[in-house]
Amino acid sequence: MKVLVCISKTPDTTSKIAFKNNNTQFEEAGVQWIINPYDEWYALVRAIELKEKDASITIHLVTVGGADADPIIRKALALGGDEAIRVNTTGDDSFYIASQIADVAKQGGYDLILTGKETIDYNSSAIGGAIAGLLDLPFVSLATKFDLNGTVATITRELEGGEETEEVSLPVVVSCAKGVAEQRIPNMRGIMAARTKPLKVVEPAAVDALTHIVSYELPPAKAGVKLVAADNVAELVRLLHEEAKAI
């Protein structure tokens, strides 16, 4: 069985977000880069857990990015996975990125494709569905539990105000959310092994981006907090009712 895990490079969760060149580009100076938490903690770790139970499973990682994504993909390989593929291009259009991954997936013949539920930079929740659409495969989004029984996957996914358990035969594309697996720290053996695991760089497929980011903006700053004395809770209720009209 072959599993493909999609890995994205994102700014660390504590990063201060700023823009440059007249707010048209993300300011990368001083930003620490990490594996997108949803890709790492849930999709990748769950794939590794499956392989720990069934050694016949092969895990490939795929990322779309420039050479600056290599440290991130090596870090992912330190957690686990057999080899990695980097599609040598960058972009911010979900269709473009998904098309590159779908191209890799077509050539690899994977039984299972796992993504995180979204990246913490663009928050689009679009890559998994677009890959599945391009490959005409079933797609389960926002999985909170994932199990395999032979070639049938049992998946629990979030609904508004509840959850649903589903069964689907492989191949399938699944986006993973909290609950699918627990975060892991790579050990020294993994870090050493990652150095010699294959990292294949492939050139992108000729696909046009369908969208384009024109500019960025920051949310308006808050006017400042109005503090109410702890012994005057009634005043807070009055402000929320009369001034904010929120209750």
Next chain:
Amino acid sequence: MVLILIDHADGQIKKASYEALTYGADVAKQLGTTAEGLLLGTVTANITELGKYGVTKVNQVSNEALNNVDALVYAKTIAEAATTLGAKVIVFSHSQTGKAVASMVSAKLKAGLVTGVVSLPKTDGGFVVKKAVFSGKAFANVEIKTDVKIISLNPNSYKIVSAEGSAEVVQLNIAVDAPKIKVTAVNKVSGEVPLTEAEVVVSGGRGLKGPENWGIVEDLAHVLHAATACSRPVADSGWRPHHEHVGQTGVQIAPNLYIAIGISGAIQHLAGVNRSKHIVVINKDPEAPFFKAADYGIVGDAFEIVPKLTEEIKKLHNS
């Protein structure tokens, strides 16, 4: 024509769909065209009444297999309906269904997609929509370059407006593929307000010291008809379920009112809630960073303040 997907569960239309309908109708007005709804499956709710939200027509594919969202089946049906009807803009809500389906429709139609949209498009010389990025820390203005455009609207981003009106219901005859996904169990949390749809959210952090103290949060949420939420350490400690975790790696919400109790306000938590219209912070530490992001605050002991707040709100409701 602007086509809006009407999402439903248990026979009822979801609140986020009313937002999407109002939004889609306004997009249509802006473009000088009409707005129509698309409903897959069957509902017990009155469909003609959806005309109140600005659509003249609701297209329905009355196939009961569509009452469960199998993303591939759903997406193919939507893509075919959109093509048949000649839709130029397709509007989803950025809900569980939208997240499962919108990007697949985009792939099927090769139509540009922007998800998590927060306001009306700019249509003077192009089609540019504003979306939330960096988990609520910023916005991006994104141009869609294709003839057919797909957008999904962030919940609680657009005010629902209704007026007199009724919609004509037209049955669409589209062959629907057999679902490949089999639903084996559904577990609904009854009586709770869904977090992403809630107007008011009451949230607790480590300052509450333990799960046994959540009664005061729930009592306050109850009088406000609010959803309950929590910070990441609380969910990670198992005090509250994971689906209540709001923040950068949890749920991102934009309610009208967010009340944070005993949450210090780490940057990752703020990312998930800073699109809330009004933020109230109750914390015993006057240096808690959350006060900088708040509109109203009380420095003090949550165990004394929160029950008083619940009582004062009850008084307000009874007055």
